Amino acid sequence: MGFEPPQRLVRALGEMHGERAAADWLARLPELINESLAANGPELALERVAAPGGRSSLVLLVRRVDGTPAVLKIAPAGAAPDLEQAALAHWNGWGAVRLLGSGGEALLLERLHPEVSLRSLPEAKALLEAAGTVRRLWVEPPVGHSFETVAERTGRCTDPMRAAAAADPALEPLVSAALAAREELVAHSPEVLLLHGNFRQSKVLAGERAPWLTVGPEPLVGERAYDLARLVRDRVEDLIASPGGPVTARRRINKLADSLDVDRERLHGWTLFRAVESGTRALTVGRRQEGELSLEFAGWL
Known part of the structure; x- marks a missing residue:
């Protein structure tokens, strides 16, 4: 998949993790996207990249096999996505976005209205x-x-x-x-x-x-x-x-x-x-x- 990651994400990753580490992770993004889509269900369809998106992760708008809109969030290890997953699982949708699943290096989340x-x-x-x-x-x-x-x-x-x-x-x-x-x-x-x-x-x-x-x-x-x-x-x-x-x-x-x-x-x-x-x-x-x-x-x- 060819795409340009949001510039907001590119700048923020460089500040947080260093230019070299950020560049290495961004270069792997097409591979990570394909892996994450496959790991979260073979019928998960990609709609588009959310822009301007977040500062620490790539946010993809996707749709599940039953037509339900969702979000696939892919973040580098330095952003501690495992801890975010643990917190969201513990809240279980109470006051927070609901965790629908995880796989690869991504979290599958319910879609809200970012605008x-x-x-x-x-x-x-x-x-x-x-x-x-x-x-x-x-x-x-x-x-x-x-x-x-x-x-x-x-x-x-x-x-x-x-x-x-x-x-x-x-x-x-x-x-x-x-x-x-x-x-x-x-x-x-x-x-x-x-x-x-x-x-x-x-x-x-x-x-x-x-x-x-x-x-x-x-x-x-x-x-x-x-x-x-x-x-x-x-x-x-x-x-x-x-x-x-x-x-x-x-x-x-x-x-x-x-x-x-x-x-x-x-x-x-x-x-x-x-x-x-x-x-x-x-x-x-x-x-x-x-x-x-x-x-x-x-x-x-």
Whole structure:
């Protein structure tokens, strides 16, 4: 099968896995697609590649033998598709896209409506629906699971953050504050639940069997405040452009924390850490505008 992978995917894979590893995996894609189609059923028909698609995987629109539309998601091993499969299987469609099967290097998923995410709603309505969706995902993890903890995942980020601060001393105060917040937060976790890991408005899509369902988890275990922290920063470009941005950001933290019975201070701390981590990472790979927006937001906190 000949095709051009979406450029969004090509760029993101290079940033996450290195240009060489990304190029090697992309070169194998035609073979992987054929293998995955065959492994998930001989009657699975390919319709087209979804574009712009995701940042960590190739998304194919397919149709099952009974005519049911579905999605075939193919991701490199570095994106941990095995953990995504385990999380989706455990949720079993509760608040999340339903796992229909797996085979080869792909997950077969129910098809949602990627053109309609929570970002299409007004801000207040989007946050309300997001809160109602994410709370369904926070369940006890399966026995004998292989998910990493919040402490483990965030611990891998600390050295790159320090390196970014060393390269640009202007970042040092924010990085130091974020690292101090993380150190205090991981010293004691109030709960150990299965988390989405990358929850935000664009990860919640319209569905048929439920109004809104989550996609694209990067699952881990830990406290709910960590999962909410990325949601707080949603639509950051609108917040930055607003004269009342700092007040709105702090109000959003309090509103989300109260609506989901999460400690305000812990949500504040994780929001600070995740904004600084995201900002420094974006600067490191050359996404300057994105990085500066995240860091300006962090400075408000």
